Amino acid sequence: MKSRTIGILGGIILALILVSAPVFGMDNKPPATVMIDSLSHLFTGVEFDHNLHVEITEGCSVCHHHRFGNGVVDENCARCHSECQGTFSPTCSDCHVSDPFTGKHIREMEANPNRYHIDIPGLKAAYHLKCLTCHIKEEAPSECVDCHARTDAGNRFYHSGKYAPADGDKNKNHE
Amino acid sequence: MRKISRRGFFKVTAAGSSAVAVSSTKKAFGMKEFHGYPNSMGVLVDLTRCIGCRTCEAACNKEHGLPEPELPFDDFSVFDQVYHDGKEKRRTSDKAFTVVNRYNPKASGGEPVYRKFQCNHCNEPACLTSCFVNAYTKTKEGAVIYNPDVCVGCRMCMVACPFLVPAYTYESALHPQIKKCNFCYDTRLKYGKPPACVEACPQEALTFGHRKTLIKIAHERIRENPKKYVDHVYGETEVGGTSWMYLSGVPFDQLGFNTDLQHHPILDNTKSFLGFVPMVLGIWPALFMGFHLLAKGGKGNDEDKQSNK
Numbered sequence: 001m002k003s004r005t006i007g008i009l010g011g012i013i014l015a016l017i018l019v020s021a022p023v024f025g026m027d028n029k030p031p032a033t034v035m036i037d038s039l040s041h042l043f044t045g046v047e048f049d050h051n052l053h054v055e056i057t058e059g060c061s062v063c064h065h066h067r068f069g070n071g072v073v074d075e076n077c078a079r080c081h082s083e084c085q086g087t088f089s090p091t092c093s094d095c096h097v098s099d100p101f102t103g104k105h106i107r108e109m110e111a112n113p114n115r116y117h118i119d120i121p122g123l124k125a126a127y128h129l130k131c132l133t134c135h136i137k138e139e140a141p142s143e144c145v146d147c148h149a150r151t152d153a154g155n156r157f158y159h160s161g162k163y164a165p166a167d168g169d170k171n172k173n174h175e
Numbered sequence: 176m177r178k179i180s181r182r183g184f185f186k187v188t189a190a191g192s193s194a195v196a197v198s199s200t201k202k203a204f205g206m207k208e209f210h211g212y213p214n215s216m217g218v219l220v221d222l223t224r225c226i227g228c229r230t231c232e233a234a235c236n237k238e239h240g241l242p243e244p245e246l247p248f249d250d251f252s253v254f255d256q257v258y259h260d261g262k263e264k265r266r267t268s269d270k271a272f273t274v275v276n277r278y279n280p281k282a283s284g285g286e287p288v289y290r291k292f293q294c295n296h297c298n299e300p301a302c303l304t305s306c307f308v309n310a311y312t313k314t315k316e317g318a319v320i321y322n323p324d325v326c327v328g329c330r331m332c333m334v335a336c337p338f339l340v341p342a343y344t345y346e347s348a349l350h351p352q353i354k355k356c357n358f359c360y361d362t363r364l365k366y367g368k369p370p371a372c373v374e375a376c377p378q379e380a381l382t383f384g385h386r387k388t389l390i391k392i393a394h395e396r397i398r399e400n401p402k403k404y405v406d407h408v409y410g411e412t413e414v415g416g417t418s419w420m421y422l423s424g425v426p427f428d429q430l431g432f433n434t435d436l437q438h439h440p441i442l443d444n445t446k447s448f449l450g451f452v453p454m455v456l457g458i459w460p461a462l463f464m465g466f467h468l469l470a471k472g473g474k475g476n477d478e479d480k481q482s483n484k
Contacts, residue, residue, distance in 0.1 A: 076399045101369035101383040110388060119392045125379030132226065132378070144228060144249075158233050160247040 030054055039098060039124050042154035046147050063130055064090050080116075096126035209440070210416065211298035215317035216364065217386035217418040218373055219393055220291055222430065223403060224380035227254065227277055227289035234375035235273045235293075238359060242270050264431065267293060269342045269354035273372055280429035288423075290430045291380070293372075294319060294340045294356035295410055296418035299440035302332035302341060310353075316365060317386060317418040318358035326352055337414050337436055358418070386418055393422055415440030 030050055037045020053063075060069020066081035068090035088094075097105060100122030109118050121129055135142045144150070155161035233248035235241070246253055254277035256265055264276040273293035279285050296319045303311035303319060310326040313319050321341075328351055333341045341355045359370040368374075369383035382389060393408045409427050410420035413436045421427070428434045437444075 100379075101373060103367040106384055106388075110385065118388065119382075119395060121379045124377055128377040129224065129379065136226075157237060158230075158248040159236075159244055160249045164247050165243050165245060 030060075036127065038093070040148070041151070042157050043144065043148035043150055060090070067095075092126055093123055095120060096123040098123045100125075209299055211386060211418075212313075212315045212317065213387075214315065215298070215386045215418060216358075216383065217296070217317055217389050217420060218370065219382040219384075219389040219420050219422065221380050221382070221396070221422045222288060222290055223422065223424040224378045225275070225289040225291060226378055226380075227251065227275055227287065228377065229253075229275055230375045230377060231273055231291055231372035231381070232271065232275060234371040235356070236271070238362060238371035239272060241272070244271070267340050267342055267355065269344045269346075272354065272356040276431065278430050280425045282425035282429055288425055288430060290432075291372075292338070292340075293419070294358070295338055296356075296358055297414055297440075298416040298418070299414075299442050301335040301337060301414065301441040304442045304445075305331045305335035307331070314360060314365075316358075316360070318360040318364050320357045320360050321353055321355065323350070323352040328352075335441070337433065337441060386416075386420075389420060393420060396422060412438040414438075415443070 032049075032051045034048040034050050035045055036048050054060075057063065059071065059073065061071055061073050065074065066072045066077050066084040067088040070085070072078045072081050072084060097120075099105070100120070109115065109120075131147070132142060134140070141147065150158070150160070156163045159165060229248045229251070232244075236244060236248070253265065254275075257263065258265075265271075265274045267274055273291060275289050275291045278288050278290060280288055296313075296317055298313075300311060300313060300319045303313060307329070308325045308327055310322050311319060311332065312322070328343075330341075330343055330353070332353060333339075333343065341353045343353055344351045358364050359368075363370055370381075373381040373383045382392065384392070390408065390411055393411070397404045397406055397408075403424055405423050405426055407427065408420050408422060409432060410417035415438075421432070423430060426434075
């Protein structure tokens with residue numbers, strides 16, 4: 001009986017260690033820069049100055065929600081996550097998938113009718129919604145190319161740069 | 176002239192009133208209400224997220240191989256283009272199936288608000304019901320698609336569309352056809368993929384999913400941010416519901432939306448009449464021929480001849 005209790009306790013302690021492992025492994029130092037380029041195609045990746053943003057924001061949870069940092073800012077998150085103390089991974093792509101509109105992902109979101117988070121932005125939108133909303137509000141640089149330069153594929157896509165329409169009046173309609 | 180007897184008068188009156196009684200039971204003529212296909216897909220356009228980058232326009236242009244644009248897609252001077260004495264902003268055309276316009280509504284204190292628009296893919300499309308050669312199809316995935324092979328070019332759909340979306344290739348002399356957004360049906364939707372504009376949008380101002388789920392998401396966004404949104408999902412009920420729906424932070428009429436649209440399908444306006452047509456054509460001739468013969472009682476012709484003499 002006693003050995004069984006010890007076994008259960010040991011199991012719980014082991015589980016706790018595993019859950020908190022990411023925090024222990026991080027030596028509590030956030031990265032100075034983060035290269036955001038997993039989706040880059042029309043634009044180059046962004047070399048994100050993490051240090052700068054740590055200095056100018058009020059806390060980690062401004063960007064990392066309840067997943068990381070100290071305290072929850074968003075009152076909608078706080079309804080359920082007010083007790084969360086940053087024990088999870090801070091990586092955006094853990095929750096924000098790179099292709100949110102595949103049939104598989106849509107089915108996954110709808111599989112459990114009681115699921116609360118049915119409206120999680122994809123990775124690209126997570127970046128832009130967080131970064132750009134704040135940049136516009138704080139009057140920080142907010143043009144596309146202020147953060148990431150356009151690639152050749154991007155220029156072709158936007159019919160810009162060397163792919164710009166030659167004759168402006170050629171297709172003029174609706175006069 | 177033939178005199179109408181008292182009995183004959185009553186016969187005709189009874190026949191007329193019974194016909195009126197039958198016509199008023201219009202629900203009996205197969206008029207089931209249609210609320211869209213159960214697994215119809217849709218897109219929720221959240222205008223509070225749109226930043227007017229025109230990436231959706233560029234993606235649409237590429238996906239459908241549309242002609243080179245007049246100006247690059249990163250040229251924002253197009254937002255200043257107005258037509259018809261400044262009353263109208265840019266519209267969808269045969270060269271652009273989706274268009275983003277900029278508004279400076281009073282409600283936002285002059286801050287720009289951008290509005291993307293394209294075919295809204297109605298549950299019961301007026302273009303489809305107006306087309307007498309069945310060139311349009313509402314697919315089970317939710318797209319309203321068009322078949323140029325049977326189109327006769329009457330352009331009734333352009334008149335019927337409450338959103339003024341279908342455009343016509345007037346420049347093509349030999350094979351003119353209707354051009355409009357098809358929800359990327361041929362290239363994406365039927366393979367379970369989102370439309371090109373949705374995939375390209377950096378802000379996820381466009382959310383793709385089952386229409387039913389999108390309505391839940393839309394109302395949840397309003398509930399969580401009541402100050403940010405107008406408490407209305409445009410397209411949830413407008414003209415009987417559309418596959419593409421909109422959320423906005425300012426009243427919809429300040430963004431060029433038609434807010435006077437009816438909240439049931441446009442087809443409903445003619446359904447009662449159309450339900451009546453088969454009955455009139457099928458039953459009335461036989462019925463009234465019967466009354467006619469009864470009234471004459473088989474000797475009417477002789478009477479007529481005598482009275483004419």
